[in-house]
Amino acid sequence: MGADTGGERQRKCAAFPSCTGLWRVRYCVHRSPDGYAEAQVKPTYRLVRLAEGMGRTGLGRSAFYAAISDGFLPKPVKLGRASAWPEHELDSVVAAMIRGDSPELLRDLVRRLHAERAHCGRDIAMPG
Incomplete structure (x- = not known):
């Protein structure tokens, strides 16, 4: 290959x-x-649960949810009672944090990621 x-x-x-x-x-x-x-x-469309999300960002539970409320992290996807976050969204936000993007740029990134959720997976061929 x-x-x-x-x-x-x-x-x-x-x-x-x-x-x-x-x-x-x-x-x-x-x-x-x-x-x-x-x-x-290319996004992998993998969902990660809270513990892994906290580990990826280095934030504790309270700070993680505060960052979501403040618009610095994407909102979770509900899976019944459970919640998870798209891995590629967390990776994009962490990369922006590493770059030192301003808080407003982080919020813009999160808004753009939320808007892109409506098109998630459309590049994958659906069985006929």
Whole structure:
């Protein structure tokens, strides 16, 4: 399925015809023919529960829920009585925190992530 370097499976990117990048397991760093690289992460659509979400953000329970109330973290997806968070949304917010984005940029990111939920999974072919 492609070159094998350091134990990571790689294959040619099929997302963009002009891309010269390689897929590494779940993502591709898309490269234009002039060498410009832009990381694009393909969401895995995995849900994580509270304990893992707290671990990913480094926040305790009260601070985690306060960040949700303040708009710094995405709201959970309800699974009956349980709640979970889309993994790719938490990863995007943590990356923004690492970059040092301002509080307003974090809120904008969370609003955009919530808006994108309506289109979640539409890129996956549905059986006919």
